[in-house]
Each structure stands twice: as C-alpha cells, then as structure tokens.
Amino acid sequence: MDTTDLVLAIIHHLLVFSLAAIIGAEFVLIRGDLPAATLKRLAGIDGHYGIIAALIIIVGIGRVFWGLKGWEFYVHNWVFWAKMAAFGIVGLLSIIPTVRFISWNRQASTNPAFAVPAAELASVKSYIRAEGAIFLLIPVFAAAMARGYGI
Numbered sequence: 532m533d534t535t536d537l538v539l540a541i542i543h544h545l546l547v548f549s550l551a552a553i554i555g556a557e558f559v560l561i562r563g564d565l566p567a568a569t570l571k572r573l574a575g576i577d578g579h580y581g582i583i584a585a586l587i588i589i590v591g592i593g594r595v596f597w598g599l600k601g602w603e604f605y606v607h608n609w610v611f612w613a614k615m616a617a618f619g620i621v622g623l624l625s626i627i628p629t630v631r632f633i634s635w636n637r638q639a640s641t642n643p644a645f646a647v648p649a650a651e652l653a654s655v656k657s658y659i660r661a662e663g664a665i666f667l668l669i670p671v672f673a674a675a676m677a678r679g680y681g682i
C-alpha cells in the first residue's frame with residue numbers, strides 16, 4: 532500500500548476529468564448563440580484551463596517520480612512520450628481559442644452591438660473540435676502505458 536501513489540492518482544484523475552469538463556463545456560457553449568453573457572462565461576471557463584493544466588503537469592510529474600513504478604519505467608516508454616505529446620498538442624491547440632475568448636469578451640463588454648465574426652467563430656470551433664479529438668487519445672495512451680505497453 533502506498534498512500535502517496537494513491538493520493539497522486541486520485542488528484543490526477545480529478546484534474547483530468549476537470550480538464551475534460553472544460554473542453555466539453557467550451558465545445559457545447561461555442562455552438563449556441565454567443566451573447567455577451569455567454570462570451571463572459573466562455574472566457575471565465577477558459578481561464579481555469581491554464582490553472583488545471585498546470586496542476587496536471589505538477590501532479591503528473593509527481594506520479595512519475597513518486598508513483599509505484601519509479602521514473603525509470605516512464606522515461607524509456609514511448610507510449611508515455613506519446614501521451615505527453617498529445618497533451619502538448621492539446622495545449623497548443625487551446626492557444627487560439629483562449630486569445631479569441633479574451634478578445635471577444637473584451638469587445639462585447641465595451642460594445643453592446645458586438646457580434647463574433649463568422650470566420651473567427653468557425654476557426655475557434657475547429658480548434659476546439661481538434662482539441663477534443665486529440666484529448667481522447669490521452670487516456671488511451673495512459674491506460675496502455677500503465678499496463679507496460681511501450682517499453
């Protein structure tokens with residue numbers, strides 16, 4: 532029994548589900564009408580993205596070093612690095628939506644007639660769809676690496 536491993540695993544799971552919820556919420560909200568209140572909500576939800584992602588990195592690294600298997604298990608495991616790459620790509624894909632949400636929210640708060648430009652909306656939708664698709668790969672890699680695939 533290793534309490535540190537258990538606690539890290541629990542926090543890791545809670546955080547990754549929170550990140551999935553954030554991506555899911557953005558996916559749904561971006562499809563409806565985008566009045567100022569929704570833009571504010573999107574910017575607010577998205578603000579938590581960075582915090583949760585940073586906590587996942589800290590707790591994930593904690594699992595690598597203080598988990599049951601030891602860091603040597605992961606550093607030479609290509610499935611672990613595939614998981615890291617997928618997580619990095621999801622992070623990169625989230626940059627444009629974040630920039631747009633902040634900009635739209637700022638414009639909507641100063642100009643009541645502001646409407647999100649159709650081209651910008653279409654591109655943000657594509658980025659969020661891609662984020663969601665790549666995110667789905669992460670638990671696939673996680674489950675495989677945890678069972679010794681990739682060594």
Ligand code: HEM
Binds near residue numbers: 547605676678
């Ligand atoms: C820097 C980022 C991350 C690091 C360093 C990291 C590291 C780890 C480590 C060391 C484990 C333990 C695996 C084992 O039992 O041998 C794990 C498990 C897991 N990770 Fe991550 N992780 C990260 C991000 C994520 C993200 C974004 C997700 C999102 C889905 C995720 C989902 C999971 C799942 C579902 C497991 C449990 C796998 C299982 O036991 O079947 N991880 N992670």
